[in-house]
Structures are given as C-alpha cells and as structure tokens.
Amino acid sequence: MIKLSSARRYAKTLIEVAQETGQMEKFSTDISTLKGIIDNVPEFLPFIISPTIDLDVRKETTKEILNKHNINNLITNLVLLLIDSGKAKLLPYICKLYQELEDFYLGRVRALVKVPMKISEEELEMIRKKLEEKLNKKVIVSSDLDPSLIGGIWVKVGDLIYDGTIRRQLEILKENLIKG
Numbered sequence: 001m002i003k004l005s006s007a008r009r010y011a012k013t014l015i016e017v018a019q020e021t022g023q024m025e026k027f028s029t030d031i032s033t034l035k036g037i038i039d040n041v042p043e044f045l046p047f048i049i050s051p052t053i054d055l056d057v058r059k060e061t062t063k064e065i066l067n068k069h070n071i072n073n074l075i076t077n078l079v080l081l082l083i084d085s086g087k088a089k090l091l092p093y094i095c096k097l098y099q100e101l102e103d104f105y106l107g108r109v110r111a112l113v114k115v116p117m118k119i120s121e122e123e124l125e126m127i128r129k130k131l132e133e134k135l136n137k138k139v140i141v142s143s144d145l146d147p148s149l150i151g152g153i154w155v156k157v158g159d160l161i162y163d164g165t166i167r168r169q170l171e172i173l174k175e176n177l178i179k180g
Contacts, residue, residue, distance in 0.1 A: 010094045035099070107138060111142070114143070114144045114146040115149065127153070
C-alpha cells in the first residue's frame with residue numbers, strides 16, 4: 001500500500017527547498033519534466049522500482065536520464081534517495097502533490113477543458129481569461145479532445161465541473177421528457 005502521507009512530506013519539503021533557494025520556477029519545470037518522463041516512458045517507473053535490477057545500475061541509469069533532461073541536482077538526489085530506500089513508487093504522487101502545493105502557494109488553479117474537436121490557441125486563451133475572471137485566480141489550462149461530447153465545452157477546475165455540452169443538454173432534455 002502506498003503511503004500518501006510520505007509523498008506529501010517529500011512534496012512539501014521540495015516546495016520549501018525551492019522557496020528557500022529561490023528556484024520555484026526551475027523546480028516547477030523540472031517536476032513537470034520528471035512527471036512527463038514517468039507518464040510518457042512506461043518502462044521508467046517499473047525499471048527504477050524493480051528489485052531484480054542491480055541498485056547501482058538503476059541509480060546510474062536514472063542519474064544519466066535526469067542529467068540529460070537538466071533536472072536540478074536536488075530533485076535528482078531525491079529520486080536517487082527514493083530508489084535507495086525502496087520508495088521510488090511514490091514518485092508519481094510526489095510530482096502530483098508538488099504541483100498541487102505549488103499551485104496553492106502561488107494562488108493558481110488548473111483547468112481541464114474537453115471539447116469535441118480541436119480548438120485554436122486563441123480560443124483556449126479566451127477560455128482561460130474567462131475562468132480567471134470568474135475564479136479570481138490564475139488559471140493553467142490544458143485541453144483534451146472528446147468526440148463523444150458532440151458539441152459545446154466541458155471544463156473541470158478542481159472539484160467544479162462546468163458542463164455546457166450538447167450531450168449534457170440532451171441528457172437534461174431526456175430527463176425532462178421522462179418526468180413528463
């Protein structure tokens with residue numbers, strides 16, 4: 001079982017170190033890069049947590065990969081420490097929690113926008129500005145394509161969901177017709 005309290009402590013320590021050393025922007029970029037490696041290289045996490053692969057090989061290979069991506073030495077050392085202590089499986093959670101804590105400290109939120117077809121950067125920027133006006137916070141927007149929405153837009157910010165899709169309107173219409 002994964003102990004998220006440990007992941008939270010590591011993430012909180014990383015935030016504190018980033019603040020103390022004045023490297024919030026660098027840490028943010030590096031944590032995003034690390035999260036990207038974990039998400040996009042499916043063999044990375046199994047490799048670093050594998051007990052059948054020699055510890056030194058795992059550490060050296062990981063160090064080479066992180067150095068190639070110019071990851072800060074403090075973050076690299078944390079990853080190596082996690083490998084050493086057998087807690088490398090916490091890494092995806094640490095990255096996620098770090099980003100959440102950073103967002104909290106910087107007063108921003110992340111929004112996921114789902115649309116049925118590709119939208120332009122200008123349209124995405126307009127959505128971001130509208131969300132910032134509504135929420136009074138800086139908003140980081142990412143988008144996904146979901147053809148099942150038929151039309152309209154679906155936005156998730158934290159626990160809030162704004163559903164202005166045609167699919168949802170059809171569901172409401174169906175519920176109203178059933179009610180009579």
